[in-house]
Amino acid sequence: xxxxxxxxxxxxxxxxxxxxxxxxxxxxxxxxxxxxxxxxxxxxxxxxxxxxxxxxxxxxxxxxxxxxxxxxxxxxxxxxxxxxxxxxxxxxxxxxxxxxxxxxxxxxxxxxxxxxxxxxxxxxxxxxxxxxxxxxxxxxxxxxxxxxxxxxxxxxxxxxxxxxxxxxxxxxxxxxxxxxxxxxxxxxxxxxxxxxxxxxxxxxxxxxxxxxxxxxxxxxxxxxxxxxxxxxxxxxxxxxxxxxxxxxxxxxxxxxxxxxxxxxxxxxxxxxxxxxxxxxxxxxxxxxxxxxxxxxxxxxxxxxxxxxxxxxxxxxxxxxxxxxxxxxxxxxxxxxxxxxxxxxxxxxxxxxxxxxxxxxxxxxxxxxxxxxxxxxxxxxxxxxxxxxxxxxxxxxxxxxxxxxxxxxxxxxxxxxxxxxxxxxxxxxxxxxxxxxxxxxxxxxxxxxxxxxxxxxxxxxxxxxxxxxxxxxxxxxxxxxxxxxxxxxxxxxxxxxxxxxxxxxxxxxxxxxxxxxxxxxxxxx
Numbered sequence: 001x002x003x004x005x006x007x008x009x010x011x012x013x014x015x016x017x018x019x020x021x022x023x024x025x026x027x028x029x030x031x032x033x034x035x036x037x038x039x040x041x042x043x044x045x046x047x048x049x050x051x052x053x054x055x056x057x058x059x060x061x062x063x064x065x066x067x068x069x070x071x072x073x074x075x076x077x078x079x080x081x082x083x084x085x086x087x088x089x090x091x092x093x094x095x096x097x098x099x100x101x102x103x104x105x106x107x108x109x110x111x112x113x114x115x116x117x118x119x120x121x122x123x124x125x126x127x128x129x130x131x132x133x134x135x136x137x138x139x140x141x142x143x144x145x146x147x148x149x150x151x152x153x154x155x156x157x158x159x160x161x162x163x164x165x166x167x168x169x170x171x172x173x174x175x176x177x178x179x180x181x182x183x184x185x186x187x188x189x190x191x192x193x194x195x196x197x198x199x200x201x202x203x204x205x206x207x208x209x210x211x212x213x214x215x216x217x218x219x220x221x222x223x224x225x226x227x228x229x230x231x232x233x234x235x236x237x238x239x240x241x242x243x244x245x246x247x248x249x250x251x252x253x254x255x256x257x258x259x260x261x262x263x264x265x266x267x268x269x270x271x272x273x274x275x276x277x278x279x280x281x282x283x284x285x286x287x288x289x290x291x292x293x294x295x296x297x298x299x300x301x302x303x304x305x306x307x308x309x310x311x312x313x314x315x316x317x318x319x320x321x322x323x324x325x326x327x328x329x330x331x332x333x334x335x336x337x338x339x340x341x342x343x344x345x346x347x348x349x350x351x352x353x354x355x356x357x358x359x360x361x362x363x364x365x366x367x368x369x370x371x372x373x374x375x376x377x378x379x380x381x382x383x384x385x386x387x388x389x390x391x392x393x394x395x396x397x398x399x400x401x402x403x404x405x406x407x408x409x410x411x412x413x414x415x416x417x418x419x420x421x422x423x424x425x426x427x428x429x430x431x432x433x434x435x436x437x438x439x440x441x442x443x444x445x446x447x448x449x450x451x452x453x454x455x456x457x458x459x460x461x462x463x464x465x466x467x468x469x470x471x472x473x474x475x476x477x478x479x480x481x482x483x484x485x486x487x488x489x490x491x492x493x494x495x496x497x498x499x500x501x502x503x504x505x506x507x508x509x510x511x512x513x514x515x516x517x518x519x520x521x522x523x524x
């Protein structure tokens with residue numbers, strides 16, 4: 001029945017072979033790409049069984065089959081009704097490419113603040129920028145910028161968040177090999193950290209926690225501290241990493257440009273957007289849900305799994321996990337070895353001990369809040385000027401369903417305050433946040449699953465990554481496994497992924513439609 005309905009629908013729409021008109025699910029009517037799961041049986045003798053059995057269809061993508069139940073076929077057929085007209089560009093391309101990182105003339109330079117900040121807010125922004133860029137030591141001669149380690153991933157926020165400007169993501173040249181040996185340290189550089197690869201944080205699947213790459217052992221400013229690095233040995237070749245290690249998963253730095261606008265989006269706006277276009281989302285198999293804070297139930301929104309509620313928590317956790325610096329919100333040391341307790345804090349460094357040793361106006365607290373203020377007041381990425389190609393690509397982006405998760409814009413609330421509801425920041429109030437994200441977490445399927453649960457985000461669930469600034473990023477997906485947007489889109493289609501049908505639609509478009517969509521993404 002499903003196949004007959006499929007054929008009648010294709011015939012009635014007179015879709016040509018491999019057509020891109022209409023844009024929604026042309027692959028459904030592309031006979032060579034759809035095959036019954038089995039044609040080995042005599043269907044005339046199994047008619048009764050066949051009527052009771054769900055028909056499964058095999059869709060071939062990139063040489064590998066993927067099975068879809070007939071409910072997915074009905075989903076695709078229903079989605080055909082949504083399409084309005086062909087959007088194929090008159091231009092023709094022979095091969096679809098990702099043109100690479102868009103240069104904007106400000107690469108790796110100082111980032112711009114939000115428009116409309118007050119003089120005081122600008123002062124906080126500049127102070128936070130200085131703290132965000134400062135290189136930390138275990139003990140510095142002046143006492144400033146001390147506290148690194150004893151276990152850490154890097155020695156400055158800006159070493160990881162630098163592409164295309166401070167506050168961005170992983171740069172093209174990895175700074176971690178140099179960080180590993182700074183100040184006389186003798187750290188081995190793990191096989192998955194390479195000079196032209198992404199900055200990666202390592203998590204062990206067994207506990208889901210971050211295991212810092214480096215230790216302060218043998219550094220000139222950490223006399224007496226002797227602790228060992230974790231073992232990141234791969235299953236195969238220990239030098240090249242061939243064979244990988246199935247017990248380790250990776251995360252790359254998330255960009256924080258425009259983060260204050262994201263923080264300022266009310267929960268109600270996120271929920272209203274989640275309910276919008278519900279019927280269309282069901283047709284595409286898109287659901288998604290917010291991740292929530294376990295204490296007060298509010299929506300969390302920062303991090304790859306939207307696991308952090310606020311920029312202050314995001315800052316405090318990163319300060320502790322990435323640089324090994326304990327703070328008021330995360331007072332536990334990354335290593336309890338007494339000789340490695342930095343400035344002499346008691347061990348274990350519980351909250352009471354920390355509060356006694358670090359007064360409210362201490363530099364540690366100021367750093368934590370300074371990072372948050374800096375990120376809160378960062379301007380969002382600026383897109384390139386539109387062209388005929390990118391404007392067409394934007395239309396394709398919407399037509400194929402990308403915007404069902406990558407919502408083009410949400411709005412901030414009318415009175416966003418920095419700690420005081422009576423003192424709203426005008427720069428963050430009632431502003432459009434053109435982030436291209438719904439800030440929900442979605443099932444992304446087996447191809448992207450990392451096996452880690454954070455809050456209510458399960459092993460294969462991730463926050464819809466905001467696409468603003470994606471044109472200037474070097475590495476994509478949560479683990480930085482690809483530099484190529486086409487590859488990143490392809491990995492959206494796998495068993496269990498809510499994005500499968502949209503991704504399949506994209507790869508069934510004409511080459512020009514695909515190319516214009518890629519140009520559009522690189523313009524963001």
